[in-house]
Amino acid sequence: MLKTTIPGRLLHSFCIFFVALCIAQLGYAKTAVQQSLIKASNIKLSNSYAFDRCRALSKPFDENSPKRKAIIVGDSQGCDFLNEILENNYLSNYQIRVRFIPYPCQTVLGGHRARYIHPKNRRLCADKRTDNLHKARKQIQHADLVIFAALWKQEVSRQMPQIINYLRLKKKQRLVVVGNKFFGKITINKYMHMPYAKLKRLRNDVGLVSQKVNKILKNRVGNKALFVDPQELVCQDATTCPVFTDNLHLISYDGRHLTKDGARYIGRILFQKTTLKNL
Numbered sequence: 001m002l003k004t005t006i007p008g009r010l011l012h013s014f015c016i017f018f019v020a021l022c023i024a025q026l027g028y029a030k031t032a033v034q035q036s037l038i039k040a041s042n043i044k045l046s047n048s049y050a051f052d053r054c055r056a057l058s059k060p061f062d063e064n065s066p067k068r069k070a071i072i073v074g075d076s077q078g079c080d081f082l083n084e085i086l087e088n089n090y091l092s093n094y095q096i097r098v099r100f101i102p103y104p105c106q107t108v109l110g111g112h113r114a115r116y117i118h119p120k121n122r123r124l125c126a127d128k129r130t131d132n133l134h135k136a137r138k139q140i141q142h143a144d145l146v147i148f149a150a151l152w153k154q155e156v157s158r159q160m161p162q163i164i165n166y167l168r169l170k171k172k173q174r175l176v177v178v179g180n181k182f183f184g185k186i187t188i189n190k191y192m193h194m195p196y197a198k199l200k201r202l203r204n205d206v207g208l209v210s211q212k213v214n215k216i217l218k219n220r221v222g223n224k225a226l227f228v229d230p231q232e233l234v235c236q237d238a239t240t241c242p243v244f245t246d247n248l249h250l251i252s253y254d255g256r257h258l259t260k261d262g263a264r265y266i267g268r269i270l271f272q273k274t275t276l277k278n279l
Contacts, residue, residue, distance in 0.1 A: 033199075033248050034192055036261070041188045046253040049260055053086060054079035057098045058131075061142060070094035071143040073136055074150035074178075075103040080258045081149040081178055084267030087260065091279060094145060099136040107133055107150050108159055109166055116156055133163070140167055145279060148225075149178035151256070152213050160220040174279065175225035179214035181234065181266075182206045183241045183252040191243070191250070199248055203240040204255075206231075211238055226275060233269050 040046055054076075061069050070091055072078045082098060085091050101107050104121035113132070117125050124130060140146055146169065160177065169175060184204025191199060210231045221227045235241035244250060249261030258266065271277050 033196070036249060037188050037192055040250045040253040040259050043253070046257070046259065050076065050083065050257045051079050054082050054098050054100060057082070057096055058100055059097060060139070061097055062095055065095050067093060067095040068144040069142060070096045070145040070147065071099060071136075071140055072096065072147045072149060073099045073101065073133075073140065074107060074148055075101060076257060077151050077178070077181070078147075078149040080181075080263065081147065083258060083260070083263035084270065087264040088267045088271065090267065090271055090276075091145075097139070097143075099131055099139065101131050101133065101136070101150070103151050105130060105132060106153065106156050107148065107163070108156055109133060109162060116153065133166070137167060141169065141173075143173065145174045145176070147176045147178065152180055152217060154213050154216060157213050157216040158220060160217060161222075161224070164221075164224050176276070176279075177217060177221050177225045177227050178270075179217050179227065179229045179231065180210040181230040181256075182210045183243065183255050186243070186250070186252060186255050188250070188253075196248060199244050200246070202243045203237070204243055205239060206235065206241045207239065228270055228274050228276065230266060230270060233273055234266055 072082055074081075078098060078100065082096065085096065102124065104117065105125035106113065106116045108116050113125065114122070125132070146167070148163075164175065167175075184206045186204075191202075194202070214229045214231055218227045218229065231241070242251065245261055245265040247261075249265065250259050251262035251265060253259050253262075
């Protein structure tokens with residue numbers, strides 16, 4: 001039987017080529033991660049992603065559309081939830097609209113708003129161009145699916161039963177309340193020079209505020225709505241949260257608002273691990 005052997009020089013060349021290929025692939029991966037981080041560090045671009053589609057959907061429902069109606073009510077966290085939906089093509093059987101109520105103005109009832117609004121923000125919140133729950137109620141009552149997603153204050157979260165009652169939703173309407181999320185202090189310059197293995201394991205200290213608020217929301221909402229707790233589902237820990245996805249994509253560019261990859265990542269978790277998947 002003839003033995004086929006690889007000449008030593010050819011084998012040596014092949015090994016060099018293989019090592020070079022691996023180094024090149026590692027270099028490409030590193031460049032891709034760094035480019036992603038650089039892009040996320042551009043606050044103007046990141047804010048544009050976070051808010052643009054939210055603003056574009058702040059309009060009336062199309063009454064001629066055969067699709068069901070869904071409305072997201074809240075602040076920038078509502079915009080994040082919208083991006084989580086759109087990045088994964090969820091709720092494609094709905095026409096989605098947004099009622100954006102700025103965080104300083106809070107999603108609370110008109111008669112009680114003053115106590116939750118800082119004096120410096122009262123002019124903004126009283127402006128006729130600024131949305132509020134009273135203005136939004138009529139459109140909310142015409143939606144099949146109502147989603148509240150905001151950066152909730154503890155004192156506002158305690159008002160959820162009153163807020164729900166104020167809406168006067170019909171039995172056929174579905175109501176979802178999305179709790180707070182926080183990913184800690186984001187330091188992109190530091191991440192640029194960290195090994196991949198460390199980035200994958202990296203978790204930020206996020207404290208207990210979001211957990212406390214979400215506990216209040218869950219108890220106050222009760223069986224009146226589906227409550228979704230992003231902090232618990234994504235972080236799976238009381239005091240720390242991951243900074244990167246499993247594929248080394250930054251989740252949040254500022255600790256609160258999501259990158260495009262972060263929206264896709266979190267959206268999948270929320271819709272796959274809760275009854276949101278049945279909507």
